[in-house]
Amino acid sequence: MTSLSSDVAAAPRTLMRFDRVERSVHWLNATLFLLLLATGLTLRGFPGTQWVGRRELVKNIHVWSGLLLPLPLLAALCMRRAGRRLRDDLSRLGRWTLDDRRWWNRRRRGGVALGKFNPGQKLNAAFVGASLIVMPVTGWMLRFPDPFSNSMRRGATAMHDWFAYGLLFTITGHILFALSDNEALRGMVRGTVSERWARRERPRWHAEMLLEASAAEDDEHENRSGTASARR
Amino acid sequence: MADKPLKDLAPEWAQPSTPVTRRVFLGLSALGVAGIAVGGAVADWVNRSPIGRAASSAGVADLIPLGEAFRYYTVTDGFPSRSTAKYQLRVHGLVDHELKLSYADLASRTPTHLTKDFQCVTGWRVTGVHWTGVKLSDLLDEAGVQSKGKALRFTSFDGVYTESLTLDQARRPDVIVAYQMEGKTVSTEHGGPVRLYVAPMYGYKSCKWLDGIEVVDAVEPGYWENEGYDVDAWIGHSNGRDDKPV
Structure with missing residues (x-):
């Protein structure tokens, strides 16, 4: 028991940043988003995409990817145990602490203890979340325009366009930020980050993880002594 | 920190x-x-x-959703391309003299200039597009439409796109076989080198990559009509839309 815990302390410690469910949802979303982006730009006639042709096929891929995209997220959120961390992420993303405000307002960011996400990530999530509502609604109107008036169709087209360009902008930023920080990227690829990264970049989350770990250890202790006393 | x-x-x-x-x-x-x-x-x-x-x-x-822009549609793999040198338009079917016209043949005929809005059935509109072409009615007169002829069938060198008009519709003065757009040869994306331009109807009636005009005895619905769009595609009076006519 003692030898085991010293082994753990000696090895460079890692913390679980995104569990399997969070990562699966993320990568399914990413794949479907890229499909939507590629087919969407083609349908919009973005220069260089005209040669693709096959409008009906491209349209069907776009519509089906769009219908599928929200499903992994919704399914994961509904899973009672497996969706726990994902639901926890959502409630973290929704609110700003005083530290978040300070980080956002001030150039000098030392001494600010961020939680699991920084305010930029939170705002990105707000925009992506709004897009998850606006894009399916307007997309539905473009696919089945019959019940809608001309001006509503034009409004839906404009909103679908503008939110798509907003997404193109924020997701490009998201990818660039991820590529500029290997450790953060690893958090979404393999699920873990080093303790050093966590302490430096997300001190408050790091502290939470330590608390959680010690709580789990206590639980384990209680369980062990519980079984031991039961044996006795 | x-x-x-x-x-x-x-x-x-x-x-x-x-x-x-x-x-x-x-x-x-x-x-x-x-x-x-x-x-x-x-x-x-x-x-x-x-x-x-x-x-x-x-x-x-x-690139960005600012200003008016054409959206390009093609129904086959990629865009069919044909140079002005190799281009040929055939006017055939129920006619007295079949015509085979090169790009230069079209350009040497009396030109008609139209500056009108281009309205797509999906909602986008580009204002004041300048087209140059030959009146379709001139070509029909030249070929001599037989009395059995009632309608036209247009074909495209993409091999798939077809369109239709009644003879009455085709004889309107704002229906042309266009070889220039904004003063330049119609580009491949826009259906060039030669396309039909039916000003008073939604864009899909203006058959792109035009290579054949066949006089037939009845209207045969074209590609987009088979996808559910109206055969008589008057802007503002068809397809459940109320756009301002051009």
């Missing part, structure tokens, strides 16, 4: 906080839904503004 000891850091959920992001999320969602009602008018306003005009004339309207 890491001057605070870790044990002093309370969990994020135990911190005083305000739902900033949640409000942004709700605000943006509301904006998007409200935009369905007013977005068309806003887009019009932006397109007519100096910024929109600049975007259109600089050609960036293709």
Whole structure:
């Protein structure tokens, strides 16, 4: 028991940043988003995409990817145990602490203890979340325009366009930020980050993880002594 | 930076906080839904503004949703391409003399100039597009339509796109076989080197990559009509739309 815990302390410690469910949802979303982006730009006639042709096929891929995209997220959120961390992420993303405000307002960011996400990530999530509502609604109107008036169709087209360009902008930023920080990227690829990264970049989350770990250890202790006393 | 000891850091959920992001999320969602009602008018306003005009004339309207832009549709793999040198238009079917016209043959005939809005059935419109071409009625007179001839069937060298018009529709003065757009040979994306331009109807009637005009005895619905669009595609009076006629 003692030898085991010293082994753990000696090895460079890692913390679980995104569990399997969070990562699966993320990568399914990413794949479907890229499909939507590629087919969407083609349908919009973005220069260089005209040669693709096959409008009906491209349209069907776009519509089906769009219908599928929200499903992994919704399914994961509904899973009672497996969706726990994902639901926890959502409630973290929704609110700003005083530290978040300070980080956002001030150039000098030392001494600010961020939680699991920084305010930029939170705002990105707000925009992506709004897009998850606006894009399916307007997309539905473009696919089945019959019940809608001309001006509503034009409004839906404009909103679908503008939110798509907003997404193109924020997701490009998201990818660039991820590529500029290997450790953060690893958090979404393999699920873990080093303790050093966590302490430096997300001190408050790091502290939470330590608390959680010690709580789990206590639980384990209680369980062990519980079984031991039961044996006795 | 890491001057605070870790044990002093309370969990994020135990911190005083305000739902900033949640409000942004709700605000943006509301904006998007409200935009369905007013977005068309806003887009019009932006397109007519100096910024929109600049975007259109600089050609960036293709890249960003600013200004008016054509959207290109092709129904086959890629865009069919044919040089002006190799181009040939056949006028055949129920005619007295079959015509085989090169690009130069068309360009040497009396030109008709039309500057009109281009209106797509999906909603986009590009104002004041300048077309140059030959009146379809001139070509029909030249070929001599037989009395059995009642309608036209247009074919495209993409091998798939077809269109139709009645003879009465085809004889309107604003229906031309266009070989120039904005003073230049019609580009491949726009259906060049030669396309039909039926000004009073939605864009899909203006058959792109035109290579055949066949006089037939009855209207045969074309490609887009088989996809569910109206055969008589008058702008503002068909396809359940109320656009301003051009």
